[in-house]
Every structure is written in C-alpha cells, then in structure tokens.
Amino acid sequence: MIPAWHYDGQTATRYEVYVVAQDDGLRLDLGEGRSDVAPWGDLFWIDKRDGASVFGRKGADGWRVGIPLPMTDLLVRRLPPQSRYGGLVDKFGIWPAVAGFTALSAAVVLVLWKAPDVVAPLVPMSWEQKMGDAMVGDLGGRICDGAEGQKALDALVRRIDPDAANLRVRIVNVDMVNAAALPGGQILIFRGLLQEAKNPDELAGVLGHEIGHVRNRDVMQALLRQMGLSLLLGGVGGDVGGALNSAISASYSRAAESRADDYAINLMRTANVSPLPTAGFFDRLAADERKLGKGAVAMSYMSSHPLSDERRKVFLASARKGAAYAPAVTPQQWRAIVDACANDPDVKEGDLF
Amino acid sequence: MGVGNQDQTAFEFRGDWKEFFPIAASNLLLTLVTLGIYRFWATTRERRYFWSQTRFIDDTLEWTGTGKELFLGFLMAIVALILPVIGLQFLIQALILQGQTALAGALGLGFYVVLLFLAGFATFRALRYRLSRTHWHGIRGGSEDPGFRYGLSYIWKTLVGGLALGLLIPWSMTSLWADRWNQMSFGPHRFESAPEWGGLMKRFLLLYLVPVAAVILGVVAAVSSGGDPGGLGAMVGLLVLAFYVVLPLLALGYYAAFFREVVDTLSLTTINFQFTARTKEWFLLFLGNAGLFILALIAALIPISALGLFSGFTDLQPGQDPFAQNPGLIAGMVLALIIPMSLVGPFIRYRNWRFFIRNLEATGVIDLDLLTQSQTKVGSHGEGLFDALDMGAM
Numbered sequence: 001m002i003p004a005w006h007y008d009g010q011t012a013t014r015y016e017v018y019v020v021a022q023d024d025g026l027r028l029d030l031g032e033g034r035s036d037v038a039p040w041g042d043l044f045w046i047d048k049r050d051g052a053s054v055f056g057r058k059g060a061d062g063w064r065v066g067i068p069l070p071m072t073d074l075l076v077r078r079l080p081p082q083s084r085y086g087g088l089v090d091k092f093g094i095w096p097a098v099a100g101f102t103a104l105s106a107a108v109v110l111v112l113w114k115a116p117d118v119v120a121p122l123v124p125m126s127w128e129q130k131m132g133d134a135m136v137g138d139l140g141g142r143i144c145d146g147a148e149g150q151k152a153l154d155a156l157v158r159r160i161d162p163d164a165a166n167l168r169v170r171i172v173n174v175d176m177v178n179a180a181a182l183p184g185g186q187i188l189i190f191r192g193l194l195q196e197a198k199n200p201d202e203l204a205g206v207l208g209h210e211i212g213h214v215r216n217r218d219v220m221q222a223l224l225r226q227m228g229l230s231l232l233l234g235g236v237g238g239d240v241g242g243a244l245n246s247a248i249s250a251s252y253s254r255a256a257e258s259r260a261d262d263y264a265i266n267l268m269r270t271a272n273v274s275p276l277p278t279a280g281f282f283d284r285l286a287a288d289e290r291k292l293g294k295g296a297v298a299m300s301y302m303s304s305h306p307l308s309d310e311r312r313k314v315f316l317a318s319a320r321k322g323a324a325y326a327p328a329v330t331p332q333q334w335r336a337i338v339d340a341c342a343n344d345p346d347v348k349e350g351d352l353f
Numbered sequence: 354m355g356v357g358n359q360d361q362t363a364f365e366f367r368g369d370w371k372e373f374f375p376i377a378a379s380n381l382l383l384t385l386v387t388l389g390i391y392r393f394w395a396t397t398r399e400r401r402y403f404w405s406q407t408r409f410i411d412d413t414l415e416w417t418g419t420g421k422e423l424f425l426g427f428l429m430a431i432v433a434l435i436l437p438v439i440g441l442q443f444l445i446q447a448l449i450l451q452g453q454t455a456l457a458g459a460l461g462l463g464f465y466v467v468l469l470f471l472a473g474f475a476t477f478r479a480l481r482y483r484l485s486r487t488h489w490h491g492i493r494g495g496s497e498d499p500g501f502r503y504g505l506s507y508i509w510k511t512l513v514g515g516l517a518l519g520l521l522i523p524w525s526m527t528s529l530w531a532d533r534w535n536q537m538s539f540g541p542h543r544f545e546s547a548p549e550w551g552g553l554m555k556r557f558l559l560l561y562l563v564p565v566a567a568v569i570l571g572v573v574a575a576v577s578s579g580g581d582p583g584g585l586g587a588m589v590g591l592l593v594l595a596f597y598v599v600l601p602l603l604a605l606g607y608y609a610a611f612f613r614e615v616v617d618t619l620s621l622t623t624i625n626f627q628f629t630a631r632t633k634e635w636f637l638l639f640l641g642n643a644g645l646f647i648l649a650l651i652a653a654l655i656p657i658s659a660l661g662l663f664s665g666f667t668d669l670q671p672g673q674d675p676f677a678q679n680p681g682l683i684a685g686m687v688l689a690l691i692i693p694m695s696l697v698g699p700f701i702r703y704r705n706w707r708f709f710i711r712n713l714e715a716t717g718v719i720d721l722d723l724l725t726q727s728q729t730k731v732g733s734h735g736e737g738l739f740d741a742l743d744m745g746a747m
C-alpha cells in the first residue's frame with residue numbers, strides 16, 4: 001500500500017489513493033471499498049512532478065496517477081521506464097541514435113547528390129522541354145527575335161551542329177557577358193557576350209560548350225540536384241525567377257565543364273571551325289576579370305564558367321597545324337547576329353531580375 | 354477552490370535555464386544529425402518542459418502533444434497546402450515572364466485572398482491544438498469549431514482593417530481575438546472574450562501619426578534652414594529617430610495595451626484573467642532577447658576568427674569557387690555559426706513563456722467537481738499548417 005494521488009480524467013477533482021502492484025495491473029484503492037485496476041500494458045510514463053513519477057493510461061483521456069519517489073523495486077520493474085527524447089532515441093540510447101542518424105543522413109545526402117547523374121538521362125525530353133518553356137517563356141519580351149538576327153544565329157548553330165533541330169538558341173537583350181543552357185535544349189546568349197566577342201568563331205566555341213551541356217543532360221542534373229538540396233534545406237522554393245536565375249549562374253562540376261569543352265572542340269573540328277579564337281576570347285575575359293575584380297563579374301560567364309588556364313590550353317592544343325579553317329558564318333551574318341537586338345524594334349530592354 | 358489572492362499568484366513559472374539547457378542542447382544535436390526532422394520532437398520536448406514548470410493554483414500544467422503528430426501535421430500541410438500554393442506561385446511567375454500580366458494579376462489577387470484565409474485558419478487551428486494538448490488536473494481544452502468560419506472572417510476583417518487607411522486595425526485585431534477565443538473551451542466551459550477597441554485608439558493614433566509628423570517636421574526643418582547641410586542633417590536625424598526609435602517604441606506601447614485589453618476581458622466561467630505587463634516590461638523582454646542574439650553572434654565569431662577561418666577567402670584567384678576549394682572550412686564555419694545561433698531560438702522561447710506566465714493572473718473560484726472532461730474532438734495531427742506558414746504563438 002503506497003500513498004499516491006490520482007485524477008480520473010472525468011472531473012478535475014484530485015483523489016488521495018493507495019496503489020498496489022498486482023499481477024494483472026496497478027490497483028488504485030479509491031477509498032470506501034472502491035478500486036480500479038489499470039493493466040500494466042496500458043500505463044505510460046508522463047513526467048516527474050513534485051517528487052512523484054506521473055503515469056497516464058491508454059484510452060483514458062486525462063487519467064493520471066502520481067506515485068511518490070523513490071518507488072519500490074517491484075513498481076520500478078513493472079511500470080514503464082522514463083522517456084526522454086522520444087521513442088526511437090530512447091530505445092537505442094542517445095549516442096547510438098546520434099551515430100545512426102548521422103550515418104543515415106550522410107547516406108541521404110549522398111543519394112540526393114548522386115541520384116541526378118542517374119535520373120537526369122531518364123527524364124523524357126518532352127518534360128524537360130515543358131519545364132524549359134515554363135521557366136523561360138519569352139522572358140517578358142526581352143528576346144531579340146528580329147528575323148535577320150535569328151536567321152543568322154540559326155545558321156551558325158547549324159554550321160557547328162548539323163543535328164540542331166532540338167535546340168533553341170536565342171539572344172536576350174540583357175547587358176550581361178554570359179551564355180547559359182536551360183532545360184529543354186534552350187540556350188540563351190546575352191547581348192553583352194556578343195559585344196565582347198570579336199568574331200563568329202569565338203561565339204561558336206561558347207555555343208558549342210553550351211550545346212555540350214545540353215547533350216550531356218547536365219542542365220537536368222543541376223536542376224535535380226538543386227531541387228534535392230532545397231528539399232533538404234526545407235525551403236521548397238516555387239520561385240521561377242529564382243530557378244531561372246540559378247540555372248543561368250549554375251556552375252557545373254569540373255568534370256562536366258571539361259566534357260562540355262570536349263564536346264565543343266569535337267563539334268568545331270567536324271565543322272572545320274578554328275578553336276583558336278575561342279582560346280583568345282577566354283584569355284580576354286580572364287584579363288577583364290583580373291582588372292575588374294571578382295565582385296564585378298557576378299552573374300557573368302566568368303562566374304559560371306571558371307576560366308582556368310587548362311581550359312584555354314585545351315582549346316589551343318586542339319588546333320590542327322596548317323588546317324584550312326573556314327569562318328563560322330559570313331561577315332554579313334555575323335553583323336546580323338551582333339546587331340540582332342538593335343534591329344529588333346519591339347524588344348524590351350532591361351535587367352532580368 | 355479560490356484562485357489568485359494577495360498571498361499567492363494563480364500562475365507561476367518555476368523553470369530554471371540550467372535545467373532547460375540540456376534539453377535545448379540535445380534537441381539541437383538530434384535536429385542536426387537528422388537533417389531537421391527531429392525538430393518536431395524537439396518542439397514537443399521544449400513545450401513539455403515549459404508546461405511542466407508552470408503552476409496554476411495547486412498543480413502544474415501538462416503538455417500532452419507528441420512529436421509524431423506535429424510531423425504528420427507538417428506532412429499533411431505540405432501535400433494539401435504548400436504544394437498547391439507553390440504551384441500557383443510558379444504559374445503566376447511563369448505568366449509574368451511570358452507577358453500575360455493581366456491574368457497573372459488576377460491570379461495573384463486570388464492567391465493573396467487564399468493566403469489570408471490560410472493564415473486565419475492556421476492561427477485558429479494552432480490555438481485549438483494547443484488547448485487540446487494542455488491538461489490541468491487531468492482536464493483539457495479544445496474547440497468544436499473546425500475554424501473555416503474564422504478563416505473567412507479573417508479575410509474580410511483584415512481587408513476592412515487595412516482599407517480605412519489602417520485606422521481600423523485595432524478593431525480588426527480585437528474582434529478577431531474575440532472570434533477566436535469565443536470558440537475555445539476548457540473542460541465543459543467556454544471561454545468568453547469581449548474586448549473593446551475604443552480604448553486602444555489613443556495609442557494607435559499616436560503610432561499612426563508619428564511618421565506623418567516626422568515627415569512634416571523634417572520638411573519644415575529642411576525648408577527653414579534654406580537647404581544648408583546642417584538643416585538637412587537635422588532632417589535626416591529626425592527621420593531616423595522617428596522611424597527606428599520612436600515608432601517601434603510606440604508600436605510596443607500599442608501592443609502592450611492591446612494585450613492587456615484582450616486578456617483582461619477574457620474569462621472562463623467564474624475565472625477572470627488579467628495581464629499585468631506594461632510597455633516597460635515588454636521593452637525589457639525585447640531588449641533581453643536582442644541581447645541573447647548578440648551574445649550568440651559573439652560566441653559564433655570568436656571561434657571563427659580565432660581559427661582564422663576567414664583567411665581561406667582572402668587570396669582567392671579569379672574564377673575560383675571558394676566553396677569548392679575549402680569544403681572543410683565551410684563546414685567548420687557553418688557549424689560555428691549554426692550551434693550558437695540555433696540555441697538562441699529555444700532560449701528566446703523560454704524567456705517569452707516565462708514573461709507570459711509571470712504577467713498572467715487569474716481571479717475567481719473554480720469548482721473542481723464541475724470541471725469535467727472536455728468533449729471536444731482531439732485531432733490526430735498538430736500545427737502542421739501553422740508551422741508551415743511560420744506564424745508565432747498567441
């Protein structure tokens with residue numbers, strides 16, 4: 001007979017009772033000969049309060065019994081143990097649980113990091129195209145789609161990549177030295193890049209590189225990876241502007257970059273376009289960056305495509321001695337491309353974001 | 354049983370931050386290693402502690418919510434609400450990018466109304482959830498109302514409050530408080546709330562007029578000085594003072610009066626509640642919370658600068674990505690920042706709860722035999738929607 005207190009969950013009245021450990025459960029002597037037996041399996045630990053352990057009873061809302069501490073060995077053995085962190089952690093102990101969770105989390109991060117490599121090639125191209133259309137649209141009228149410029153650009157694309165039917169290369173009226181591959185075979189060339197480039201061969205190299213990203217499904221990979229990452233961070237963002245923004249400034253892995261370079265070099269070799277101007281173009285951009293500082297080139301080609309010396313050398317080395325290279329497009333076509341935005345009367349101007 | 358007399362206050366918080374620290378620290382550790390999933394169980398442990406350290410008359414409160422139900426609520430909120438909302442947002446932005454501004458505008462307006470509804474609905478459900486998980490003497494609270502009507506009145510009252518140049522905000526705030534609490538109950542008894550908004554208008558108008566007065570005074574100062582630098586400086590100083598010092602203080606003063614009014618007019622059958630905190634106490638609360646935040650920032654910066662973790666970023670080459678070059682460094686910096694900064698949250702919640710309980714009073718008489726168990730339904734999920742919309746307590 002151990003004195004205890006009790007709420008029956010029916011009214012707020014507090015009862016002074018005696019508890020007795022029986023085989024079939026905890027008996028509460030309520031006085032005047034009345035008693036109540038709570039089966040052991042139905043009792044659960046709640047907390048310690050004013051020197052007593054408090055237990056509840058499954059299926060009886062508000063039913064409580066508070067047994068003063070220390071409890072007898074018999075009661076300690078029969079009553080449920082104290083819970084601290086929650087079911088799973090209490091079961092294994094905190095340190096084994098921490099170790100287990102850490103391993104599990106590392107595995108999840110690894111899977112989310114690696115899965116895009118496997119999943120990206122499996123995403124149907126038609127889905128990717130729809131995503132690209134939703135993301136890009138007509139960029140609020142900022143596409144320089146005057147007939148002459150677009151026609152000349154298409155000619156350049158076909159020249160270096162005869163298999164260009166599923167590509168959509170367009171010029172954007174934004175003063176930013178950059179080019180970006182987006183989902184669905186969309187490639188955007190920003191006006192600033194055209195002003196920086198001295199001849200069509202330079203543009204051909206940059207374009208070939210972006211086509212490489214498209215063909216290698218790098219864009220989808222980056223997109224999936226970013227989605228996985230934001231899933232992890234709990235910020236499920238539905239921000240198209242943000243998605244477009246990060247797709248443009250996405251930097252791919254070193255391996256993906258050099259695969260895209262190889263792809264570009266291959267295209268140019270087949271098309272008989274010289275890779276040397278591209279190497280020169282990289283050289284000039286790198287010099288600009290040294291002069292202006294890193295802050296000035298955010299959101300630009302240099303920030304999304306780190307211009308290492310190796311990259312330049314790869315292009316240099318791919319040039320064949322004595323080869324009779326032909327220009328990527330005619331001077332007239334090149335003028336049409338460079339002036340595409342100036343010659344498009346209804347294009348809107350301005351920053352993207 | 355009599356409640357609240359000169360000798361003893363009805364509510365008392367007897368927590369100890371040294372006791373709370375192990376809870377906050379182990380919560381942080383488990384939350385980090387589970388990539389954040391443990392946070393629902395962490396919230397539950399935190400509340401169990403706060404509630405169990407809160408005495409009302411002769412016994413403590415008890416929090417009976419679980420981490421699992423909060424987690425389920427979160428999943429439900431994601432599926433049923435967050436995903437459609439994100440989809441809609443995506444659609445609107447895509448329409449804007451494609452130049453369909455009129456359609457996007459119409460959708461955007463609808464989106465705003467839906468968000469208002471959800472905010473109201475979530476506030477209501479969170480209060481209902483908290484009451485249904487609060488036990489005292491084995492008895493709990495709750496509500497029979499699912500909260501849809503409250504969501505609707507939240508839309509129109511918020512809009513009306515804002516439409517009249519914001520002048521009716523005290524009305525909408527008090528009226529919504531009453532709408533909420535009049536649907537809540539504890540045991541068999543309904544809460545009764547009848548706040549008046551007229552008395553709040555003086556402080557609200559003061560708050561309302563300061564920006565106007567500051568701009569007028571600033572312009573007068575600038576004009577009368579004939580545009581000399583001293584006069585312009587005075588104008589800028591006046592504006593900064595008005596917007597960053599006077600305005601927040603007046604807002605706090607208004608909120609203190611609002612909170613006193615709504616709690617003082619709240620009753621549960623024969624018990625009346627009171628709230629004693631005046632503007633000064635609220636100010637000290639916020640000052641202390643800000644102090645905690647600064648303390649954590651200092652605690653984060655000391656190891657970072659001591660280890661020279663910044664040095665990895667000083668001699669960057671053009672084109673180098675600092676994050677790719679120094680993964681270990683980044684991890685170190687993030688941890689040094691995350692640990693103290695994430696301990697601020699629990700302690701701010703600890704201080705807020707202590708402040709709330711210390712200033713809460715109740716007077717009257719309770720008949721324990723008549724305080725029978727609540728017959729309201731207990732939902733199987735927690736504040737998912739509320740968490741998802743990221744709204745505060747009370």
Ligand SMILES: [Zn+2]
Pocket residue numbers: 209213252257260304305
């Ligand atoms: Zn690239």
